[in-house]
Structures are given as C-alpha cells and as structure tokens.
Amino acid sequence: MKFFSGDLRGVARLLFFGTTERLETTPTFQDPKGTNKPFNPHYQRHILPFVREFESKRIVALQKHTVRLRISAFLFLAMGTLFFLLSTGAFPEFDAHMQILKMKFQEMNVKTEGDPLLFLIVTSFSLLFFWTFRPVMNYNKAVKDNIYPNIFSFFGSDFSYKAESPLSVDSLEKSDIIPGHDDETSEDYIKGRHADVGIEMFETKLTETSGSGKNRRTTTVFRGLFILLDMNKNFSGKTIVVKDWGKIGNWMNGVGRKLEVVRLEDPKFEDMFEVYSSDQVEARYLLTTSFMERLIGVRDLIGSDRIQCSFYDNKILLMVSLSSDRFEVSSIYRPTTFIDECKGILAEMDAIFALIDHLKLNQKIGL
Amino acid sequence: MSITTLVILGLIVAVPYFWYVSIIGRRNKALEALSSIDVQLKQRLDLIPNILKIAKKFMEHEKGLMEEITSLRTRAESAYNKNDKQAVVEHIAAAEQLSAKMGQLMVSVENYPTLKSDQTMVQAMQTYNEVEAQIAAARRFYNAAVNELNNAVQIFPGSVIAQMAHVTEMPFFKAEEAVHEPVDAGKFLG
Numbered sequence: 001m002k003f004f005s006g007d008l009r010g011v012a013r014l015l016f017f018g019t020t021e022r023l024e025t026t027p028t029f030q031d032p033k034g035t036n037k038p039f040n041p042h043y044q045r046h047i048l049p050f051v052r053e054f055e056s057k058r059i060v061a062l063q064k065h066t067v068r069l070r071i072s073a074f075l076f077l078a079m080g081t082l083f084f085l086l087s088t089g090a091f092p093e094f095d096a097h098m099q100i101l102k103m104k105f106q107e108m109n110v111k112t113e114g115d116p117l118l119f120l121i122v123t124s125f126s127l128l129f130f131w132t133f134r135p136v137m138n139y140n141k142a143v144k145d146n147i148y149p150n151i152f153s154f155f156g157s158d159f160s161y162k163a164e165s166p167l168s169v170d171s172l173e174k175s176d177i178i179p180g181h182d183d184e185t186s187e188d189y190i191k192g193r194h195a196d197v198g199i200e201m202f203e204t205k206l207t208e209t210s211g212s213g214k215n216r217r218t219t220t221v222f223r224g225l226f227i228l229l230d231m232n233k234n235f236s237g238k239t240i241v242v243k244d245w246g247k248i249g250n251w252m253n254g255v256g257r258k259l260e261v262v263r264l265e266d267p268k269f270e271d272m273f274e275v276y277s278s279d280q281v282e283a284r285y286l287l288t289t290s291f292m293e294r295l296i297g298v299r300d301l302i303g304s305d306r307i308q309c310s311f312y313d314n315k316i317l318l319m320v321s322l323s324s325d326r327f328e329v330s331s332i333y334r335p336t337t338f339i340d341e342c343k344g345i346l347a348e349m350d351a352i353f354a355l356i357d358h359l360k361l362n363q364k365i366g367l
Numbered sequence: 368m369s370i371t372t373l374v375i376l377g378l379i380v381a382v383p384y385f386w387y388v389s390i391i392g393r394r395n396k397a398l399e400a401l402s403s404i405d406v407q408l409k410q411r412l413d414l415i416p417n418i419l420k421i422a423k424k425f426m427e428h429e430k431g432l433m434e435e436i437t438s439l440r441t442r443a444e445s446a447y448n449k450n451d452k453q454a455v456v457e458h459i460a461a462a463e464q465l466s467a468k469m470g471q472l473m474v475s476v477e478n479y480p481t482l483k484s485d486q487t488m489v490q491a492m493q494t495y496n497e498v499e500a501q502i503a504a505a506r507r508f509y510n511a512a513v514n515e516l517n518n519a520v521q522i523f524p525g526s527v528i529a530q531m532a533h534v535t536e537m538p539f540f541k542a543e544e545a546v547h548e549p550v551d552a553g554k555f556l557g
Binding site: 282 | 403500501505507511
C-alpha cells in the first residue's frame with residue numbers, strides 16, 4: 001500500500017502552517033453524461049454516510065502526522081548537520097570510535113554498506129520516515145477496509161474487495177507465465193462476476209534480489225495486475241501466450257518448457273507474441289483468428305503494451321504490466337469525499353468489463 | 368586421413384541425414400494433424416443421426432436435404448489410405464461437402480420456430496457448433512503442418528531427399544467452393 005501519495009504541497013502546508021483543507025460542503029458525485037447506470041444514487045446511499053466520519057478520522061490522523069513530521073524534520077536537520085560536520089573531520093576523535101564500531105559490526109557479522117555511520121543514519125531515516133507516515137498508512141488502510149467494499153458493491157452483490165490479497169502469485173504457478181522472483185507484495189483483491197464471467201484479480205509487485213554484500217541489488221521483475229477469468233470454452237491442456245523476444249530470446253525462453261511452440265496465421269500476432277501449448281489443436285481452438293485480433297486490441301483497452309496470458313484449468317489468466325499503482329486512496333491532505341477513489345475504481349473496472357466484453361468471454365461461440 | 372577431411376565427410380553424411388529426418392518428422396506431423404481432424408470429423412458424424420432424427424419430426428419439406436446428408440455421411444465414414452494423396456483429397460472433399468450441407472440444414476432450422484426452440488435441438492446444435500469449432504482448429508493445425516511439409520519437399524535440396532525417401536506433398540484442407548461464393552441475401556430473405 002502506498003503511504004505517500006506524492007502530494008508535496010500538502011506535506012509542506014502541514015509542516016510549515018499546520019493546516020490542511022477541510023470538507024466544507026456535502027459532496028455530490030457527478031456522473032458523466034450518457035452513463036447507463038449512474039453511480040450517484042449508490043454514492044449517496046453507501047458512501048456519503050461515511051464521509052463526515054472519515055473526515056474526522058483524517059483530521060486526527062493528520063494531527064498525529066503533523067507532530068511526527070515536525071519531529072522528523074528537526075531530527076533530519078540535526079542528524080544531517082552532524083553527519084556533515086563529522087564527514088569533514090570536525091571531530092577527529094570521533095573517527096576512532098567509528099573504527100571500533102566497525103570492528104564490533106564485523107564481530108557481530110553485520111554487513112554494512114561502507115561507513116557504519118552512514119549505515120546508521122540511513123537506517124534511522126528509513127525508520128523515521130515510516131514512523132512519520134504511519135498515521136497516513138493507517139488511515140488509507142481504514143479507507144480500503146471500510147469504504148472500498150461499499151464502492152465495489154455497486155457492480156453487484158457478488159463483488160467483494162479485500163485490501164490484502166488472499167490469493168498469492170504462488171497459487172498461479174501452474175499457469176507457467178509467472179516470472180522468477182524472490183519476493184511478492186500483493187494487494188487489492190477483487191472478486192465478482194460480470195456478464196456471467198467469474199473474475200478474480202489482484203495487484204502485485206514481484207522483485208528479485210541478486211548479488212551479495214555491496215553488490216546486492218533488488219530489481220522489480222513485474223508490477224501490475226493478475227486477472228483470472230472464466231473461459232467460455234472447455235479445454236484440458238495448457239496454452240500460454242507470452243511476449244515475443246525475437247528468435248534467440250524465444251529459443252532461450254522455450255528451453256526447459258514441456259510445451260510445444262505453436263505457429264499461428266496472424267503475422268501481427270506472431271510478431272507480438274510467442275505461443276506454447278500442450279496441444280496444437282486445442283491452442284488453435286482457443287486462439288481463433290478473431291480471438292487473436294481481440295487480444296491485440298486488449299492493449300488499447302488496458303493501456304498497457306505488456307500483456308501475457310495463460311489458458312489452463314478452464315480459465316484465462318491475464319498478466320498485465322502497469323507502470324503505476326491502481327486502486328489507491330487519494331491524498332490524505334485533501335478533504336475526504338471519496339469521489340476520486342470512486343472515479344478511479346469505476347474507470348478501472350470499466351476497463352476490465354470492456355476487456356471481458358471485447359474478448360467475448362461471456363459468449364459460448366466457436367469464434 | 369586428416370581431421371579436416373573427416374569433418375567434411377562427416378558433414379556430407381550428417382547434413383543429408385538430418386535433412387531426411389526433418390522431412391520425415393514433418394510428414395509424420397502432417398499425418399498426426401490429419402488424424403486429429405479425423406477424430407473431430409468422427410465426432411461430427413456421430414452427432415448427425417441424432418440431429419436428423421430431431422429435425423425430421425418438424426422439417427417435412429427438407430426431406431431431400433436430409434437424404435443428401437445421410438448419403439454424404441456414409442461416404443465420409445468410409446476408410447481411406449492416409450499415404451495416398453488422392454484418397455486424402457477425396458476424404459477432405461467429402462468432409463467439406465458434408466459440412467456445407469449441414470450448414471444449409473442449420474440455416475433451414477431458422478424457418479421452423481418450433482424446432483428452433485426445441486430443447487433437444489438447441490442442445491444438439493450447441494454440441495454440433497462446439498465440434499465444428501474443434502474441426503476448424505484441427506484444420507488450421509493440419510494446414511500449418513502441411514505447409515511446413517510442402518515447403519520442405521518442394522524447395523531444393525529437400526526435394527531431392529524427399530524424392531529419394533518417397534515423401535510427397537499433401538493436400539491442404541480447403542474450404543468448400545460454396546463458401547467462397549458471394550452470399551445471395553435474396554435467397555435467404557425470399
């Protein structure tokens with residue numbers, strides 16, 4: 001969960017003036033013109049009753065946050081000044097103590113990144129930053145736990161939302177499209193049905209750690225959405241559609257796979273994707289010429305050009321790479337209306353529903 | 368004999384051999400694909416009597432069409448030699464003719480509302496459509512495999528090796544001619 005929305009203006013206003021914008025009037029949700037199913041009645045009934053309560057919670061959280069922000073700012077300046085003076089040799093006798101500390105770290109087998117003082121300061125700043133934004137995190141979590149389910153109920157009684165995902169990426173290993181990773185952070189789990197198609201999705205970030213000691217690096221191997229949908233065809237094997245990495249990349253990607261390469265007729269599809277399957281006929285049964293065209297069109301719907309999918313267990317798993325977090329709570333430094341959250345969720349779910357309609361997953365046809 | 372000579376001799380033997388292996392592999396893949404189609408065609412053949420039985424109760428005016436379908440079904444059921452190009456062509460032609468006639472029957476069903484809403488007919492048609500989708504997929508796999516085989520057999524020096532190994536081209540699974548003709552809407556709308 002993001003704990004800092006990037007609202008630097010809000011932070012500065014709080015830090016220097018101790019003030020924030022407050023909710024003055026009762027908010028209303030403006031549905032766009034021509035909306036088939038207006039959201040405003042749902043907002044009035046299920047979201048608005050909580051606005052005042054959460055506005056009070058927001059103010060309390062900001063009060064705590066302000067105190068911590070000011071303490072942190074002071075400590076940051078003090079420690080920064082001290083470190084600057086020490087590093088310029090203003091206190092030579094301090095260097096001797098640092099050498100002793102370094103030896104102590106080595107005895108305790110604690111690996112430090114270079115200078116132990118720098119290590120201490122970086123660690124302290126990290127803890128301070130976390131402590132400062134803890135009230136914001138708690139507020140955001142409360143919004144996700146209490147308000148988001150009410151927003152998602154707009155899509156139907158069978159829609160549910162959980163801030164922490166009960167589904168993990170490990171449960172999807174069978175799909176054969178999960179990239180290798182060491183760590184996973186999953187959130188925003190959504191489950192429901194649209195046009196009689198079951199949907200399960202969650203947001204995740206996968207990271208990989210390489211090297212050791214000073215060369216230890218953590219890289220993000222994937223960030224985006226996993227969307228699991230009911231497939232409208234029965235099949236028993238597995239077919240995966242992954243990004244085309246060129247001849248050598250594809251060859252390397254195919255090493256160790258128990259699936260065969262499937263060459264399909266659509267040249268544009270073949271340029272973008274590489275298909276592997278346990279059954280050549282079944283792969284073509286699933287990836288008809290029109291379905292291939294639709295899959296290419298998914299890029300425009302989702303706003304991502306990195307999509308991979310896997311057909312297994314009568315489901316289709318879509319792996320959509322995104323550059324930013326979705327389903328996030330808006331800035332705590334602005335009045336609580338939940339309108340931005342509602343708009344964001346409506347837009348995201350519209351894209352998902354458009355995806356299901358576009359792929360015609362709700363229709364039992366041979367196309 | 369020097370190492371260079373041995374390597375060259377080895378290549379002279381190995382390259383044609385692996386080329387031959389590749390051609391045989393592609394031919395076997397095409398035969399495997401043809402078998403996949405036959406599995407689906409068999410499923411379709413098994414469905415047809417049930418569909419005709421249901422349709423007969425309602426479609427008295429389509430007797431001629433149903434008799435044609437029955438006769439085509441018998442022809443499509445007969446065994447054939449997969450290694451005989453002409454036999455494969457005739458087998459594919461029979462399957463496509465049957466597909467075309469069944470297509471006509473499905474369109475005719477639209478003129479009989481009682482039949483169209485009959486639950487057993489609805490289910491039979493859904494199953495038939497599923498099988499048609501499988502046949503379409505199997506046909507695409509077959510054509511892809513035949514394309515690879517034919518390329519290997521026609522392009523020199525593969526053509527020489529194929530001739531020596533008695534491996535010939537195989538026919539594509541082409542759509543029935545009627546499918547390529549423009550649709551006359553007047554025929555359907557009256």
